[in-house]
Amino acid sequence: MPRAILCVLDSFGIGGAPDADKFGDMGSDTLGHIAEECAAGRGNREGLRTGPLCLPNLDRLGLGAAAKRSNGISVPGLDFTGEPVGLWGHAEEVSNGKDTPSGHWEIAGVPVLFDWGYFPEAIPTFPAELTDAVIAGSDIEAVLGNKHASGTVIIEELGEEHVRTGHPIFYTSADSVIQIAAHESHFGLDRLYKLCEITRELANPYNIGRVIARPFDGDDSKTFKRTANRRDYSVLPPEPTVLDRLAAAGRTVYGIGKISDIFAHQGVSHVLKGAGNEELFDKTLEAFSLASDGDLIFANFIDFDSLYGHRRDVPGYAAALEHFDQRLPEMIDALKDGDLLILTADHGCDPTWRGTDHTRENVPVIATGPGLSGKPIGGRKTFADIGETVAKHLGIEPGKHGQSFI
Ligand SMILES: O=P(O)(O)O[C@H]1O[C@H](CO)[C@@H](O)[C@H]1O
Numbered sequence: 001m002p003r004a005i006l007c008v009l010d011s012f013g014i015g016g017a018p019d020a021d022k023f024g025d026m027g028s029d030t031l032g033h034i035a036e037e038c039a040a041g042r043g044n045r046e047g048l049r050t051g052p053l054c055l056p057n058l059d060r061l062g063l064g065a066a067a068k069r070s071n072g073i074s075v076p077g078l079d080f081t082g083e084p085v086g087l088w089g090h091a092e093e094v095s096n097g098k099d100t101p102s103g104h105w106e107i108a109g110v111p112v113l114f115d116w117g118y119f120p121e122a123i124p125t126f127p128a129e130l131t132d133a134v135i136a137g138s139d140i141e142a143v144l145g146n147k148h149a150s151g152t153v154i155i156e157e158l159g160e161e162h163v164r165t166g167h168p169i170f171y172t173s174a175d176s177v178i179q180i181a182a183h184e185s186h187f188g189l190d191r192l193y194k195l196c197e198i199t200r201e202l203a204n205p206y207n208i209g210r211v212i213a214r215p216f217d218g219d220d221s222k223t224f225k226r227t228a229n230r231r232d233y234s235v236l237p238p239e240p241t242v243l244d245r246l247a248a249a250g251r252t253v254y255g256i257g258k259i260s261d262i263f264a265h266q267g268v269s270h271v272l273k274g275a276g277n278e279e280l281f282d283k284t285l286e287a288f289s290l291a292s293d294g295d296l297i298f299a300n301f302i303d304f305d306s307l308y309g310h311r312r313d314v315p316g317y318a319a320a321l322e323h324f325d326q327r328l329p330e331m332i333d334a335l336k337d338g339d340l341l342i343l344t345a346d347h348g349c350d351p352t353w354r355g356t357d358h359t360r361e362n363v364p365v366i367a368t369g370p371g372l373s374g375k376p377i378g379g380r381k382t383f384a385d386i387g388e389t390v391a392k393h394l395g396i397e398p399g400k401h402g403q404s405f406i
């Protein structure tokens with residue numbers, strides 16, 4: 001049994017989702033396209049990285065084999081030829097959305113089989129009754145934006161007007177989300193959080209997954225920068241997740257990074273935050289030294305998605321993957337006898353794809369542990385197989401969805 005360690009490389013899809021066409025994402029492939037760009041010499045950035053994508057540790061565990069099985073295409077640069085040393089395969093998402101909560105909840109054994117509410121690609125995107133109610137119920141006079149946007153682009157576009165007028169910037173994306181950007185010192189951080197709480201309540205009838213506070217600082221449109229004080233206001237998962245089931249069995253769940261926010265703080269006993277992938281990796285290792293037998297460490301590595309996938313930054317994404325790969329042996333060396341480490345993702349965010357949104361993709365499912373020999377685990381029909389594997393490994397009762405692959 002000892003422990004389970006579940007790492008989500010946020011947005012690290014490996015292509016081949018059978019229902020990608022429903023999302024306009026047929027052919028999207030986060031890993032495959034990054035690797036192709038790198039192989040063609042378009043993944044270079046001075047001082048950051050050059051050449052073909054180089055992920056020897058993930059590849060040896062079975063990443064290249066899993067990607068090939070997911071979409072039938074060999075990944076350039078992932079040329080490990082022996083038998084993978086990990087359990088390797090991919091999983092399809094059954095949840096209706098390609099958003100972070102749907103992906104994580106399904107990984108934790110609870111697919112999202114209802115439809116979230118979304119806002120249309122129109123201006124204004126939000127219904128007037130909703131923005132009117134927010135204005136009436138808070139201390140703001142108007143909202144700016146009111147459209148689909150990339151979070152970094154919209155603060156450059158409207159940040160100065162926001163500072164001048166005091167009106168916060170409301171925007172959305174292909175996800176079920178209302179994001180509110182405001183300047184930390186001109187508008188105030190606590191005031192922004194309060195506004196998000198009010199908006200969260202008012203958004204419930206629209207079935208919106210998350211309201212997200214997006215504070216930023218800086219002096220003008222050229223220097224505005226989002227701060228680390230993002231805060232997510234999520235609805236609760238529709239059924240108990242494997243986190244809740246573990247908590248009910250008296251186990252400790254360590255949530256690293258965004259995990260606790262994604263699960264509306266339910267089922268997570270210890271929260272360890274980190275400012276970016278590097279710190280998140282350190283915090284995950286710290287949790288290794290805190291966790292006892294039967295506990296779960298659940299980590300989210302956000303930079304892949306928010307800094308590189310949504311920003312459509314191929315060299316940045318490639319460098320972040322290569323850095324994670326270089327550090328992976330630290331995690332493997334920290335495993336005790338009986339520990340199970342699983343690496344996966346919650347959706348895709350192909351940095352070569354149009355727009356700035358997530359992409360519907362299969363995700364890798366790679367597992368290893370002392371004494372575990374490598375073998376294929378095939379194409380799993382739901383991410384919930386991951387949560388059920390954790391449940392079985394940690395010796396708790398099976399849940400309603402998915403099947404363990406061990
Ligand atoms: O462009 P930014 O603000 O990073 O938005 C991204 O972050 C949101 C939450 O993860 C997603 O809905 C996506 O649109």
Ligand SMILES: [Mn+2]
Nearest residue numbers: 010011100346
């Ligand atoms: Mn995500």
Ligand SMILES: [Mn+2]
Nearest residue numbers: 305306310358
């Ligand atoms: Mn995202």
